[in-house]
Amino acid sequence: MAAAGTEKSLKVDIWRGDDDGYYQSFTVPHETSQTILDVVTYVQRKLDATLSYRFACRVGMCGSCAMTVNGRPRWTCRTHVDSVAEDGYIKIDPLRNFPRVKDLAVDMTVFFDKWRDAKARFVPSEADLDGFAQVDPDSRERKEASAAIECIGCGICYAACDLVSWNPDYLGPAALNRAWTLVNDVRDADPNGHLKAVAGDAGCHACHSQQGCTSHCPKSLSPTASIAGLKRKSFAALLKGAL
Amino acid sequence: MSVIAAHRNHPTYWAFLLHRLSGLALAIFLPVHLYVLSMAVGDGARLDAFLDWTQQPLVKLAEVILVILLALHMAGGLRLLAVEFLPWRDSQKTFAAFAGAFAVGAGILYFLNVV
Numbered sequence: 001m002a003a004a005g006t007e008k009s010l011k012v013d014i015w016r017g018d019d020d021g022y023y024q025s026f027t028v029p030h031e032t033s034q035t036i037l038d039v040v041t042y043v044q045r046k047l048d049a050t051l052s053y054r055f056a057c058r059v060g061m062c063g064s065c066a067m068t069v070n071g072r073p074r075w076t077c078r079t080h081v082d083s084v085a086e087d088g089y090i091k092i093d094p095l096r097n098f099p100r101v102k103d104l105a106v107d108m109t110v111f112f113d114k115w116r117d118a119k120a121r122f123v124p125s126e127a128d129l130d131g132f133a134q135v136d137p138d139s140r141e142r143k144e145a146s147a148a149i150e151c152i153g154c155g156i157c158y159a160a161c162d163l164v165s166w167n168p169d170y171l172g173p174a175a176l177n178r179a180w181t182l183v184n185d186v187r188d189a190d191p192n193g194h195l196k197a198v199a200g201d202a203g204c205h206a207c208h209s210q211q212g213c214t215s216h217c218p219k220s221l222s223p224t225a226s227i228a229g230l231k232r233k234s235f236a237a238l239l240k241g242a243l
Numbered sequence: 244m245s246v247i248a249a250h251r252n253h254p255t256y257w258a259f260l261l262h263r264l265s266g267l268a269l270a271i272f273l274p275v276h277l278y279v280l281s282m283a284v285g286d287g288a289r290l291d292a293f294l295d296w297t298q299q300p301l302v303k304l305a306e307v308i309l310v311i312l313l314a315l316h317m318a319g320g321l322r323l324l325a326v327e328f329l330p331w332r333d334s335q336k337t338f339a340a341f342a343g344a345f346a347v348g349a350g351i352l353y354f355l356n357v358v
Contacts, residue, residue, distance in 0.1 A: 071249030159250075209255070209326050210255060210259045211253070211256070211335060212253070215255070215256075216250065222333070224326075228326060229331065231327050232327070
């Protein structure tokens with residue numbers, strides 16, 4: 001651990017440009033409790049104002065500041081320099097598996113389009129109009145949904161997933177994880193519709209259970225667990241003739 | 244820096260990789276195995292000569308590796324079935340460790356048996 005103050009400095013290589021780009025080197029003062037987002041912000045404010053990157057809340061809620069740090073996708077606002085720097089060196093790339101817009105900013109359109117394609121949105125039923133649904137907090141469905149519900153949509157799982165890079169149509173861990181919460185939502189009017197949307201070639205059965213998503217999720221969720229649940233449920237639905 | 248990309252360097256990716264590579268190696272071995280067995284039908288003397296040749300220490304070592312590959316692929320397959328068909332458990336690294344330990348254990352037992 002470095003002592004307080006700025007006597008040590010960090011060597012930081014940051015990707016510049018889109019797919020056709022290069023690494024630009026910066027020297028950034030090392031601070032106590034400094035985050036990767038602090039480093040990127042220092043570069044943008046003090047060294048090169050043309051650096052593009054994305055952030056909003058700075059406290060791990062919004063999911064907009066994810067980048068690749070020394071080869072691993074991470075939420076930069078909650079990643080301390082001291083936990084990832086290798087001998088004072090940090091390499092920062094945009095997230096893998098996303099089209100690059102400029103520098104550290106990626107185009108997340110395809111990521112959220114896949115949430116739509118996975119039918120990962122709540123389907124209300126007529127019964128909801130009559131009042132509040134009663135959901136037992138101790139029921140198995142509620143517990144399954146609760147385990148997966150805290151996703152912040154940062155795209156880190158999508159960047160960590162080899163299946164996404166092998167099959168660009170693969171819906172990806174986040175969209176499938178969201179679909180799993182809805183399959184377990186007892187208020188949802190179309191659970192088989194959710195299963196149908198994710199049971200195809202590019203859906204849950206494409207997952208190889210490598211668990212890169214689970215290893216990297218900053219919220220400690222397990223999209224692999226959700227996808228395994230979808231595999232079981234869709235298989236059971238197939239046997240019942242519901243798919 | 245390392246032999247594997249940083250984002251892949253975690254136990255369950257290694258389990259995937261070993262399962263895939265052991266499967267490929269076994270798929271390459273199987274036709275050779277069947278070819279040798281076919282000698283029993285066509286040319287028994289040739290098969291006997293080949294079986295004598297397989298008594299060499301290096302071939303025995305290759306057999307130990309083959310047993311490890313078989314055990315690894317079987318344990319890896321059982322691990323996958325458990326991951327995908329049993330209720331989820333968070334002890335995924337333990338699953339992978341058991342599969343690896345089973346394969347190494349099978350290899351050691353076979354080695355002790357043939358030496």
